[in-house]
Amino acid sequence: MTPTPAGFSANLASLLGHSRVLTDPVPCAAYAVDETIPAAVAKPASAEEVAEIVRFAGLEKLALIPCGNRTKLGIGMPPSRYDIALDMTALNKIAHFDPGDLTLSVDAGLPLAQLNAALLGHNQFLPLLVPWYSRSTVGGTIASGIDSPLRQFYGNPRDFLIGAKFVDGTGKLCKSGGRVVKNVTGYDLHKLLIGSLGTLAIITRLNFRTFPAPLASRGFVASFPNAEGALALRRAIAESSLTPLTLDIVSPELARLFATQTPQSHEVAVFAGENHTSGQSLLPPVGDWFRPREWQLCAAFAGTPEVLARYERDLMRLATNSSATSTKFLDDTTRPSLWGRLRETLSMLLEASPAAVIFKISILPSHHAALFASLRQIADRAALPHALAARAGGTIFFALLPTSANDDNPNLLAQIATQISDSLSASEGPAQEDRGHATILFAPCAHKHALCVPEVSAGRRLKAAFDPQGVFAPGRFF
Amino acid sequence: MNAGLINELEKLLGASSVLYQPEDTLLYEYDGSVEKGRPDVVVFPESTEKVSQIVKLAAKYNVPVVGRGAGTGLSGGALARAGGVMIVFARMNRILELDAENQRAVVQPGVVNYELTCAAEPHGLYFAPDPSSWKSCTIGGNVAENAGGPHTLAYGVTTNHVTALELVLPDGEIIRVGSKHGNAPGYDLAGLFVGSEGTLALVTEITVKLSRKPEAVKTLLAIFDTVDDAADTVVDITARAITPSACEMLDGWTLRTVEDYIHAGFPMDSAAVLLIEVEGLAEAVSTQAAAITEVCNAHRAREVRLARDNAERELLWKGRKNAFGALGRLAPSNYVLDGVIPRSKLPQALRRIQQIGEQLGFQIGNIFHAGDGNLHPIILYDPRDAAQFERAREAAAHIIRYCVEVGGALTGEHGVGMEKSELMPLLFSDADFDLMRRVHDAFNPDCALNPGKIFPLSKGCGEIRVRKQAGTTATQR
Numbered sequence: 028m029t030p031t032p033a034g035f036s037a038n039l040a041s042l043l044g045h046s047r048v049l050t051d052p053v054p055c056a057a058y059a060v061d062e063t064i065p066a067a068v069a070k071p072a073s074a075e076e077v078a079e080i081v082r083f084a085g086l087e088k089l090a091l092i093p094c095g096n097r098t099k100l101g102i103g104m105p106p107s108r109y110d111i112a113l114d115m116t117a118l119n120k121i122a123h124f125d126p127g128d129l130t131l132s133v134d135a136g137l138p139l140a141q142l143n144a145a146l147l148g149h150n151q152f153l154p155l156l157v158p159w160y161s162r163s164t165v166g167g168t169i170a171s172g173i174d175s176p177l178r179q180f181y182g183n184p185r186d187f188l189i190g191a192k193f194v195d196g197t198g199k200l201c202k203s204g205g206r207v208v209k210n211v212t213g214y215d216l217h218k219l220l221i222g223s224l225g226t227l228a229i230i231t232r233l234n235f236r237t238f239p240a241p242l243a244s245r246g247f248v249a250s251f252p253n254a255e256g257a258l259a260l261r262r263a264i265a266e267s268s269l270t271p272l273t274l275d276i277v278s279p280e281l282a283r284l285f286a287t288q289t290p291q292s293h294e295v296a297v298f299a300g301e302n303h304t305s306g307q308s309l310l311p312p313v314g315d316w317f318r319p320r321e322w323q324l325c326a327a328f329a330g331t332p333e334v335l336a337r338y339e340r341d342l343m344r345l346a347t348n349s350s351a352t353s354t355k356f357l358d359d360t361t362r363p364s365l366w367g368r369l370r371e372t373l374s375m376l377l378e379a380s381p382a383a384v385i386f387k388i389s390i391l392p393s394h395h396a397a398l399f400a401s402l403r404q405i406a407d408r409a410a411l412p413h414a415l416a417a418r419a420g421g422t423i424f425f426a427l428l429p430t431s432a433n434d435d436n437p438n439l440l441a442q443i444a445t446q447i448s449d450s451l452s453a454s455e456g457p458a459q460e461d462r463g464h465a466t467i468l469f470a471p472c473a474h475k476h477a478l479c480v481p482e483v484s485a486g487r488r489l490k491a492a493f494d495p496q497g498v499f500a501p502g503r504f505f
Numbered sequence: 506m507n508a509g510l511i512n513e514l515e516k517l518l519g520a521s522s523v524l525y526q527p528e529d530t531l532l533y534e535y536d537g538s539v540e541k542g543r544p545d546v547v548v549f550p551e552s553t554e555k556v557s558q559i560v561k562l563a564a565k566y567n568v569p570v571v572g573r574g575a576g577t578g579l580s581g582g583a584l585a586r587a588g589g590v591m592i593v594f595a596r597m598n599r600i601l602e603l604d605a606e607n608q609r610a611v612v613q614p615g616v617v618n619y620e621l622t623c624a625a626e627p628h629g630l631y632f633a634p635d636p637s638s639w640k641s642c643t644i645g646g647n648v649a650e651n652a653g654g655p656h657t658l659a660y661g662v663t664t665n666h667v668t669a670l671e672l673v674l675p676d677g678e679i680i681r682v683g684s685k686h687g688n689a690p691g692y693d694l695a696g697l698f699v700g701s702e703g704t705l706a707l708v709t710e711i712t713v714k715l716s717r718k719p720e721a722v723k724t725l726l727a728i729f730d731t732v733d734d735a736a737d738t739v740v741d742i743t744a745r746a747i748t749p750s751a752c753e754m755l756d757g758w759t760l761r762t763v764e765d766y767i768h769a770g771f772p773m774d775s776a777a778v779l780l781i782e783v784e785g786l787a788e789a790v791s792t793q794a795a796a797i798t799e800v801c802n803a804h805r806a807r808e809v810r811l812a813r814d815n816a817e818r819e820l821l822w823k824g825r826k827n828a829f830g831a832l833g834r835l836a837p838s839n840y841v842l843d844g845v846i847p848r849s850k851l852p853q854a855l856r857r858i859q860q861i862g863e864q865l866g867f868q869i870g871n872i873f874h875a876g877d878g879n880l881h882p883i884i885l886y887d888p889r890d891a892a893q894f895e896r897a898r899e900a901a902a903h904i905i906r907y908c909v910e911v912g913g914a915l916t917g918e919h920g921v922g923m924e925k926s927e928l929m930p931l932l933f934s935d936a937d938f939d940l941m942r943r944v945h946d947a948f949n950p951d952c953a954l955n956p957g958k959i960f961p962l963s964k965g966c967g968e969i970r971v972r973k974q975a976g977t978t979a980t981q982r
Contacts, residue, residue, distance in 0.1 A: 125849065126744065127740065127743060128848050128849050185665075185696055186661055186665050197939075199936035201934075203937070205912075206847065207846065207877075207878055207913050207914050209877040210845055210914040211653075211919070211920055212915040212916050212921060212929070212932060213921065213933060213937075214959075215664065215696055215699070216697070216940070216944065218697065227692070268785075269786070270785070331789065331792050333788040333789075333791075334786055334789050334792075337788045389688035391604075391686050421686045464688070464689060464690050466690045483682070483692075484680070485680055485682060485692075485694050488947035492944045492947040495943070
């Protein structure tokens with residue numbers, strides 16, 4: 028039997044002090060996950076307090092969901108139980124930054140924008156330009172597994188997360204990895220935390236390798252009347268010696284959104300040459316150089332003046348060969364408007380529709396052409412507005428954007444989800460790992476079960492090893 | 506050894522695929538480390554299904570199983586510490602698919618690292634992890650140990666290049682984790698299994714990323730009169746955020762030995778050299794090479810040479826990659842250590858290693874991946890002298906302890922294996938071991954796979970008795 032909220036809240040408050048436990052329904056509602064409101068919010072100030080709360084939850088058979096600034100809690104399946112929100116934002120210090128070693132150890136609750144501001148003082152940065160950038164915490168970014176356009180060049184967090192401290196489901200402080208850039212000592216448990224949605228452990232601290240911030244960077248956008256042109260240019264770039272920082276394809280519908288909307292997220296300077304003051308302004312609009320009726324290939328690149336000139340030469344030549352209808356190089360004044368929108372694609376899609384459903388589709392890039400066509404057909408048949416962004420590495424974000432909440436029909440969405448899954452298995456080879464994967468990244472709660480994450484028995488075994496009592500975020504993953 | 510098991514293995518695989526005579530199994534009690542562990546029976550399956558059946562047979566007879574590639578490992582990872590069945594993947598050596606457009610290859614575990622790069626070359630691609638043993642080590646072994654190499658400084662170690670695995674669990678179940686595209690939903694299981702040293706599952710198929718060959722490469726040899734100057738140069742290159750694709754150091758003693766043998770053109774009278782490589786666009790490489798030369802000169806480099814052509818470049822790398830072989834000419838055996846330190850601690854670490862050598866009466870050479878702080882001190886010793894070998898181990902433990910003291914780790918690329926399992930408590934608490942043990946038990950609950958590795962014996966597979974080896978000292982090679 029789960030004790031009454033009042034019963035456990037008093038005990039929780041005596042554990043942490045009343046000022047750091049919220050039980051009023053109004054503040055608790057701000058921590059809702061898929062319409063489930065926790066009975067209490069706990070705000071620990073140290074890893075030891077996190078461990079105490081986890082032990083408490085274990086004893087009382089309560090379910091915990093950790094969070095940072097709650098920008099991406101919509102990702103994941105609806106929780107089956109949710110008693111305590113663990114607000115990690117009071118753990119917000121940079122524990123170590125060794126600029127000479129390019130390594131960093133940071134508390135989970137620190138916002139990324141604040142962290143990068145500190146790193147940029149040393150001309151370094153963490154290549155995580157994720158949506159809701161100005162508010163996202165480091166821990167939430169890692170736990171949500173959210174994608175950054177910069178992964179094209181810098182890789183995924185799994186490539187630069189070098190260690191972590193966390194509290195396991197038995198309430199013990201554990202760690203894996205370390206603070207050196209090369210390390211094979213013990214199991215790489217910290218990699219499992221990436222995208223784990225708080226189901227395995229509560230991340231208290233993360234260690235990263237940092238990167239030199241690009242001193243000069245440029246943007247490039249080429250427009251095409253059809254997806255094939257953009258894909259041909261992308262392939263030509265992939266087969267060239269160029270290694271752009273980002274390489275994304277944007278559908279005409281998404282381009283139109285970029286041209287007409289401004290993301291609500293405040294803008295933050297990331298690279299040299301950007302003029303925003305932290306958290307003060309919204310993104311400027313894209314200029315009239317942007318051709319919103321067409322498919323766009325968007326790239327960013329960085330380097331010395333000689334390297335930038337080389338990129339401009341080569342990109343121009345490759346774009347001409349791919350019959351681009353227009354091209355534009357973006358400098359420090361024009362670039363942030365488009366780059367910021369690429370980064371904020373997911374937040375803009377959610378702002379664009381009261382009932383947006385965003386699929387994340389992972390598939391080999393060679394299958395993009397066929398899949399783009401299938402996705403368009405599926406959305407058109409359902410007469411739903413849609414938009415698509417595709418990363419060169421293979422990930423596609425495909426959004427259905429009903430114009431009013433009344434348009435969302437669970438049966439229709441279930442059909443669409445099935446059609447998307449079918450189009451993935453049709454387009455790839457027989458071996459299981461060759462197939463693409465589609466998941467629902469964001470959707471109104473009622474629609475989330477339209478497409479479940481495929482069950483992997485090895486995943487369940489891990490969940491049981493990390494969290495034997497099922498304290499962490501039950502139902503979010505399995 | 507159980508005659509019933511051998512009989513059933515022969516029935517399953519054919520007599521030519523099963524070795525159990527002591528003179529045959531003797532060859533499999535070594536790897537590249539100083540450890541020993543002889544299997545009771547060695548088998549050579551040709552398919553995943555056979556691997557699964559072998560594992561089931563071993564379970565039936567209650568004997569442990571250990572996988573092995575080419576046996577070039579340096580921590581005893583592929584040794585049968587508790588005897589049992591050794592599965593050698595030499596006959597599972599096919600490249601199953603090479604998908605140039607998506608830059609992926611699907612390989613069996615016995616494929617030799619260098620052979621994959623050769624197969625990818627016509628497409629302008631290569632497999633980035635490049636351990637010194639790349640011409641003989643297998644990709645299965647690279648996956649088990651999460652192998653590195655000189656160019657991992659820029660491109661990452663094995664785990665950064667693996668997207669999917671087929672695995673055989675100790676009960677014979679065949680599972681697949683990850684995906685060819687590399688973004689499978691769910692936990693990053695491939696990230697867990699890579700580097701788990703064969704203690705969770707046997708790897709029977711691997712999907713890897715292939716990298717595009719850079720258009721330009723420049724290789725620099727910077728020559729220094731003191732080790733401190735060379736070490737300070739590395740610290741400064743990192744601090745200035747210049748990112749070479751490789752940055753290797755050889756100390757003077759080591760490089761004289763190497764030069765005698767390889768004739769790579771290393772200077773005989775210097776205290777240390779740095780072998781530094783930059784790769785990428787021609788325009789970027791020139792600037793980087795100039796910046797590196799400037800840093801070297803600022804730290805009193807006697808000379809900075811630029812390899813004139815590919816032949817010269819290859820010769821320099823041959824000197825680096827065959828260095829351990831060259832040292833074999835000086836002593837009956839050598840002990841190659843593997844520790845990691847924060848890169849800024851390099852100068853003091855090299856001085857400390859020197860001191861430890863002097864205190865324990867060893868000449869310790871250094872040839873290592875300076876750019877990522879991955880030390881490889883080499884201790885020369887005579888394995889017939891048991892006392893000397895014990896002193897060599899003592900020196901090794903002192904050096905690894907020092908690495909941990911300055912914020913480093915026990916191993917950067919060789920793995921924990923048998924060699925360092927007892928040193929693990931230097932880094933990990935009881936709570937850490939408890940969790941690692943639960944993860945271990947989630948896949949390998951009865952310690953059927955590779956017992957006696959990674960975990961200290963007191964915290965690992967308690968029920969498995971690790972055999973006393975006949976000669977408790979070292980390998981003689």
